[in-house]
Structure formats: C-alpha cells, structure tokens
C-alpha cells in the first residue's frame with residue numbers, strides 16, 4: 627500500500643455468499659473514490675498487517691441468531707492482542723449487517739460492531755442516506771443510519787440481496803472512503 631494513499635479495508639464473514647456480495651459492493655464504492663485504495667478480506671483469513679495500515683476498517687457480518695456470526699465473533703476475540711496496545715485507536719470504523727428477514731434483529735448485530743469499534747478507540751462513521759422507498763430497487767430501503775443494512779432472500783447470492791441494496795452498499799463504501807480521506811488529511 628502506498629504511503630500517499632488512504633487505505634480502506636473491508637473485513638467480513640459470509641457463510642453462504644450473501645454478505646460477501648454486499649462486501650464486494652461496499653469495496654467497489656470505496657474504490658471509486660480517487661486517492662483511496664481498498665482491500666477486502668474474510669474474517670477467517672485476516673491480514674493483520676493490512677488492518678494495522680488501514681485508515682478505515684469496515685466490518686461486515688451476516689446476522690445469525692440475532693447476533694454477528696460465530697466466525698465474526700472469533701475474529702473480534704482475536705483482536706484482543708491489538709486492543710491491548712490500542713493499535714487501531716483513531717482509525718475510522720463502519721459496519722454492515724445482512725440478514726434473511728426484513729428486520730431479523732439486524733440492529734443488535736450492528737450495535738455489536740459499533741461497540742467493538744468503541745473498544746478499539748475507533749471513530750464510528752454513520753450513514754446519512756435518505757431512503758428513496760422500501761422496494762427492492764430503492765436506496766437504503768431498510769432505513770438504517772447507524773450503518774448499512776441489507777436483506778437477502780434464501781436464494782442464489784447472485785440474485786439477492788436485491789439491486790437497491792447493492793447500490794446502497796456502493797454508496798456506503800463511497801461515504802466511508804470519503805470520510806477516511808478527510809480524516810487522514812486532517813491528521
């Protein structure tokens with residue numbers, strides 16, 4: 627990673643490919659911001675050096691039993707070594723959660739991510755995108771502002787989450803990347 631570039635890392639878990647699709651679109655949106663380089667990685671194979679070098683880290687998890695998934699929680703616990711020396715302090719943080727039901731208790735999982743970022747002394751970026759409606763092609767149809775929420779039917783991850791959620795994910799990635807750029811310039 628170039629010293630001159632602002633780096634955004636998307637670290638996510640996906641058991642069946644749906645949250646991975648969201649992660650890809652988040653990364654796509656972030657990468658569209660000039661001056662920003664993006665890396666994405668599954669929580670099962672974290673690149674600790676890359677995470678350490680990041681200006682912003684975006685965390686993503688599916689909702690399993692009203693919580694972040696077990697592999698995501700394992701990743702959280704594995705960061706305790708970083709926590710001990712507050713290695714991620716003052717990085718920007720943001721989060722996204724994907725579930726099967728329209729609600730599915732996504733807010734709980736998002737709050738887990740937010741609390742996790744707080745434990746690391748990170749600064750949480752929210753998501754001020756006004757919903758355009760509640761249909762599958764709408765932006766922020768689930769009306770979340772504390773992070774990105776998406777919903778996937780029990781179908782092929784190529785088809786679901788729907789188009790509006792994918793576009794929303796791109797706008798979310800762009801939003802966080804733009805804030806990371808500003809935050810780094812001010813450092």
Ligand SMILES: Cc1cc2nc3c(=O)[nH]c(=O)nc-3n(C[C@H](O)[C@H](O)[C@H](O)COP(=O)(O)O)c2cc1C
Pocket residue numbers: 639640641642643644645646688689690691692693724725726727728729730731777778779780
């Ligand atoms: C073990 C398990 C628990 C789940 N619990 C919830 C839940 O609490 N709420 C919900 O809406 N969906 C729940 N789901 C559905 C997933 O959130 C949904 O299928 C999601 O798209 C999976 O993402 P993934 O393909 O990235 O793993 C659960 C799925 C699994 C496998």
